[in-house]
């Protein structure tokens with residue numbers, strides 16, 4: 233018999249708090265925070281060993297914001313609170329429902345938060361969702377009333393008695409905050425930061441290790457929030473107007489897979505002369521199904537591709553020469569984030585050097601390396617469970633099972649914790665051979681500008697002009713600084729000098745005069761940053777406290793005590809950002 237969906241007796245009168253797990257994150261503590269697992273996507277698993285060149289940036293808990301935007305009840309979002317802030321929030325405010333979103337790594341924090349809610353608000357209903365919902369026995373190991381797997385929007389709509397068929401409202405939010413590189417905090421410039429756009433969740437490709445695909449049904453399944461290009465275009469226009477943006481970070485596991493929708497969006501962009509830039513995730517074979525001309529016209533500016541590993545047998549890589557694909561994309565100004573796996577079944581200490589060399593040979597702009605980790609809910613986890621090779625929690629803490637440290641199972645050939653050594657080796661080799669991602673990114677942007685600056689279509693020309701704006705000033709300065717930084721490294725020095733000359737040739741004497749001035753400043757900040765990092769400095773996101781319209785209205789009735797939003801000073805594994813490329 234089908235289980236009845238739970239319904240809250242107060243419906244949309246219930247007061248709701250949605251929260252992420254508490255910080256600080258980049259430190260070792262008893263709640264499972266780990267210094268090597270900061271709340272920063274890039275520094276956590278992409279540029280982690282690039283020192284002062286590492287891209288530091290935080291991303292909001294978009295799942296909470298999506299939920300809040302689609303809940304009619306008074307709803308507050310608390311993002312990145314400290315433990316004290318969380319306790320204060322639940323002590324000083326009456327909530328009927330508290331929802332916590334988390335990944336499995338943060339299990340101990342969720343457990344603690346549930347205990348605190350029971351102690352301070354025994355009548356409150358606790359709802360837990362996100363990847364943690366796939367953990368075995370989760371309903372017996374934390375004290376929550378409901379564990380929600382998959383789409384939380386539909387679940388909450390039913391729980392509160394809302395109309396389930398209503399169109400999905402998209403939150404208006406920037407893709408990142410607190411960006412910092414070479415020791416410089418990047419200012420938020422209106423129109424330059426991308427907005428987040430979430431057209432779908434899940435991916436039907438169903439790769440055996442992919443937890444984001446597994447969370448939304450696995451192979452063959454996905455959920456479209458916007459089915460058509462017309463719906464998506466309309467949402468993008470609203471976001472464009474509200475946030476004054478012209479670029480979108482498309483948080484969709486495999487955006488280009490939905491071909492009809494993507495091509496209709498392109499039509500509408502052209503009809504309405506929208507010169508937007510899109511940052512997307514796409515699997516290689518799907519990407520190859522489009523012509524470069526289509527991708528450029530669609531505004532694809534940055535793409536995250538799963539390269540996985542040579543002969544890795546994933547259907548999404550069938551018949552694709554990934555090195556050629558990366559090079560071609562870059563020649564059109566499209567920045568590439570490649571994603572490679574360390575520890576596939578056939579990797580051994582003997583062949584790992586070749587595995588790394590293959591990944592590095594792609595010379596992508598950014599390269600993510602992750603351990604091959606079976607996360608609960610995935611086919612890989614089920615396979616290892618049947619084989620009896622998963623490690624127990626007493627052998628490996630859940631807090632250490634984040635893909636940048638240890639396998640959570642017994643690998644056939646890589647033993648004695650050597651996986652971390654190989655992972656770090658991959659990051660270092662990529663950095664040593666290909667240089668800082670900042671250099672690679674500038675190189676690709678310049679190629680795009682040189683190729684498209686005189687394009688006959690003003691929409692395309694305009695985008696490249698906008699995209700290339702920092703090249704003749706701050707980025708040229710950054711390349712100047714890098715030439716000084718690498719002056720004793722002949723290989724890098726030659727590459728950087730070539731790029732600097734190319735920038736001077738392209739942008740002329742003003743750039744040639746300004747680059748050393750801004751470059752000197754960047755070099756000074758870079759040296760300070762390296763010193764700060766050597767002293768153990770870590771970076772934490774500030775906390776956010778935001779109410780929806782119904783919660784604000786309730787506040788004005790004076791029936792509840794309210795605190796005002798508090799963006800505080802800095803303090804992600806982001807719960808919502810895919811842990812791996814498509």
Ligand code: SF4
Pocket residue numbers: 435436437438439442444445485486515538548812813814
């Ligand atoms: S790894 Fe990429 S292609 Fe594979 S299922 Fe996940 S999102 Fe899809």
